[in-house]
Amino acid sequence: MNSLPFERRLEILADSAKYDVSCSSSGSNRRGAPGGVGSTTSAGVCHTWTADGRCISLLKILLTNACIFDCAYCVNRRSNDIPRAAFTPDEVVRLTMDFYRRNYIEGLFLSTGVTRSADHTMEQLIAVVRKLREEERFNGYVHLKVVPGADPLLVAEAGRYADRVSINIELPTRRSLALLAPDKPREAVIAPMRQVSDLIASARAERKKSRKAPPFAPAGQSTQLIVGATPESDREIITLSEGLYRRLDMKRVYYSAFVPGSDDRRLPALPTPPLLREHRLYQADWLLRFYGFAAHELLDEDRPNLDMGFDPKSDWAVRHLDLFPVEVNLVDYEVLLRVPGIGVRSAQRIVAARRHARLGEAELKRLGVVLKRARYFLTAGGRYLGGIRLDGAGLVARLLAPEKRPARLDQLELFPAHADASALTGEL
Ligand code: SF4
Secondary structure, eight states: OTTSOHHHHHHHHHHHHTTOOOOOOTTOOOOOOTTOBOOOSSTTOOOOBOTTSOBOSEEEEESBOOOSOOOTTOTTOTTSOOOOOBOOHHHHHHHHHHHHHTTSOSEEEEEOOOOSOHHHHHHHHHHHHHHHHHTSOBOSEEEEEOOTTOOHHHHHHHHHHOSEEEOOOBSSSHHHHHHHOTTSOHHHHHHHHHHHHHHHHHHHHHHHHOTTSOOSSTTOEEEEEEESSSOOOHHHHHHHHHHHHHHSOOSEEEEEEOOOOOOOTTSOOOSSOOHHHHHHHHHHHHHHHHSOOOHHHHOOSSOOSOOTTSOHHHHHHHTTGGGOOEETTTSOHHHHTTSTTOOHHHHHHHHHHTTTSOOOHHHHHHTTOOHHHHGGGEEETTEESSOSOTTSTHHHHHHHTTOOOOSOOSOOOSSOSSOOOOSSSOOO
């Protein structure tokens, strides 16, 4: 594998890494040390995002795409006949420093296939980041993949050097993992997640006592779930995500539409990746994290899947018309957040502005509140802004009309030629 020319290996290993969407450089604040190189503080850091929110200013690469495991959904699985390549830890360090100095990247996202054993692979990943930090004095952002099943001592070491770590849960249930990734028992994924969560919490507590206490994965941990490779409902997926956010203090759960391309009979025959479903899951996830929704409010036994034609917040509102319209000058911030079309920033602006003046339609527009959908759910100064019957059939048609779907239904490129509608960051 290492006999291939360096550029060819770079091509193979960067291409293989694009299927892992769980990288993001937000939330880290590693200061530059005197004599060191790089910094993740906001000044001087260039963030660029792909259309669907993936951060591309990192060098995103695999140490190797060879793998002793055979996860059915993975392009790098043992049984897949693809060109294999590997870098040495020193080569990854050199590449990172070269790219960083040329201002091509703001940091490194390093993942890998599993070679020899989970521990051996983890040691190789740690060798990269240790050398970057200790020898190159690199203070830029590093997101390191934790290999499921790695020794807890190695997991602890990874978090001491990396800004963020991620352990990909990949599939929502124990049953599906056993079917498609038999080499990765669920416990091998959940145990390091729990360990990382505990170590982050204790490092935070220590740093409250002393700023000299060493940080541990200061940008938190994230994970990735593959959508559509197995039969779980959106309800199962969103309920799992809610548990990960609440119980393991997960920073982000990334949803990755299953990319068909294998004739493995355990996998569904999909014509294209289910990107619209991925998009809806991101919207529902947004509601969990920023809008105060609980998973059971969005989906239940009778409605186990998100509506593909309707964003989940509008869908919830239409099912709760008895709560609307609400008076924009009176209702709590939490209620404003439940109005379709009113995002976090608009709700904050409304709450701040109404302390000084009574808000009508013109004032809302001046505040930059987009009323396209919100108007059907609001009164302002006692006047209903919708103009149609709230419980009439026309409401759904009007709400559906402006819905913007992702234009592309194929796998998104890591470096797209043109920007596309955001699937990750849009407010609802
Ligand atoms: S362990 Fe990771 S790299 Fe290896 S086949 Fe499974 S998902 Fe792919």
